[in-house]
Amino acid sequence: MICFPNAKINIGLNIVEKREDGFHNIESVFYPIKWCDALEAVKSDSFEFKSTGLEIPGDSENNLIVKAYKLLEKHIPNGTAPKIHLHKVIPMGAGLGGGSADGAFALKLLNELFNCGVKMTQLQKLAAELGSDCPFFIENKPVYCYDRGIKFENIDLDLSGNYMVCVNPGIHISTAEAYGSITPRKPKENLTQLITNPLSEWKSSIFNDFEEPLSKKYPLIKDIKNGLYDLGATYASMTGSGSTVYGIFKTKPDLQNQFQQFSVYEGKL
Structure with missing residues (x-):
C-alpha cells in the first residue's frame, strides 16, 4: 500500500505568546500543496524501515514514521508488522512540514x-504526540x-486555479534559531478575516513573523x-520557520532559468 505525504505552506504566521510549558502559541493558516514524498508499507513478520531520496539526518529511531508505528503497534495483530519504505523528496528543515x-x-x-479501526479523532490525538x-x-x-499548532478551525479558502512556486535555498533553520529571533506579540488584525480579502491585498496585510528577522540574517530569503x-507573483512569503519561500501566481510563470541552484517545486494549487 502506498501514499504520498504532501507538504503545506503557512499563509501568515503570528507568534502570539510564549507558554508556560515552553512552547509558543501561534496563529496561522495551513494550506496543503502537492509537493510530495512517497511512503509504502507492506505486511511482514518483522518491522523494517528504510529511506531513499534525500538523506535524513539523525537516528532512524527518532524518525516520526518509526514513532508513528510504535504508537499504533498495540492495534496491529500479533505476529505481523510493517516493512516501510520512504522516498524523501520534500526538503527538511524548510518550513514545509x-x-x-x-x-x-x-x-x-x-x-x-x-x-x-482507529477513528479520525483518535488519529489526530496520536498525531499530536x-x-x-x-x-x-x-x-x-x-x-x-x-x-x-494542534488546534484547528475550518475555513473557507480555495486557491485552486492559481499556480504555486516554492523555492528552497537549502538553508537549514532550526526551530530554536527561528524562535530566538523574535519577540511574541498579539496581532493587530484577525488573520481569518484577512484571508477573505482578495489575494492581491495579502501582500500588504498578511505576514510571517519569522521572515523579517531571518531575512536579515539570511538575505537570500528576501x-x-x-x-x-x-x-509576477500575486503573493509571496516565507513559510513556517523557513527557509522555503513560495509565490502564488495567477498563471504559470516563466522561471527563466532562475533558482536553478535551489530545490524548486512548481505546480497548480
Whole structure:
C-alpha cells in the first residue's frame, strides 16, 4: 500500500505568546500543496524501515514514521508488522512540514493496512504526540491553526486555479534559531478575516513573523521573495520557520532559468 505525504505552506504566521510549558502559541493558516514524498508499507513478520531520496539526518529511531508505528503497534495483530519504505523528496528543515506529513500519513497508512479501526479523532490525538504540525495532515485540508499548532478551525479558502512556486535555498533553520529571533506579540488584525480579502491585498496585510528577522540574517530569503514578485507573483512569503519561500501566481510563470541552484517545486494549487 502506498501514499504520498504532501507538504503545506503557512499563509501568515503570528507568534502570539510564549507558554508556560515552553512552547509558543501561534496563529496561522495551513494550506496543503502537492509537493510530495512517497511512503509504502507492506505486511511482514518483522518491522523494517528504510529511506531513499534525500538523506535524513539523525537516528532512524527518532524518525516520526518509526514513532508513528510504535504508537499504533498495540492495534496491529500479533505476529505481523510493517516493512516501510520512504522516498524523501520534500526538503527538511524548510518550513514545509514534510517530516510531520510523513508521520501523520504513516498513522493513516498503517491504520488502513492493518484494519486497526482507529477513528479520525483518535488519529489526530496520536498525531499530536508526534509533533505540533502533525494533526493537520490527518484531514489535510485548509485550516486556521492556533494554540501551539494542534488546534484547528475550518475555513473557507480555495486557491485552486492559481499556480504555486516554492523555492528552497537549502538553508537549514532550526526551530530554536527561528524562535530566538523574535519577540511574541498579539496581532493587530484577525488573520481569518484577512484571508477573505482578495489575494492581491495579502501582500500588504498578511505576514510571517519569522521572515523579517531571518531575512536579515539570511538575505537570500528576501532575494528569492523579490525574485518571485519580479516574475509576477500575486503573493509571496516565507513559510513556517523557513527557509522555503513560495509565490502564488495567477498563471504559470516563466522561471527563466532562475533558482536553478535551489530545490524548486512548481505546480497548480
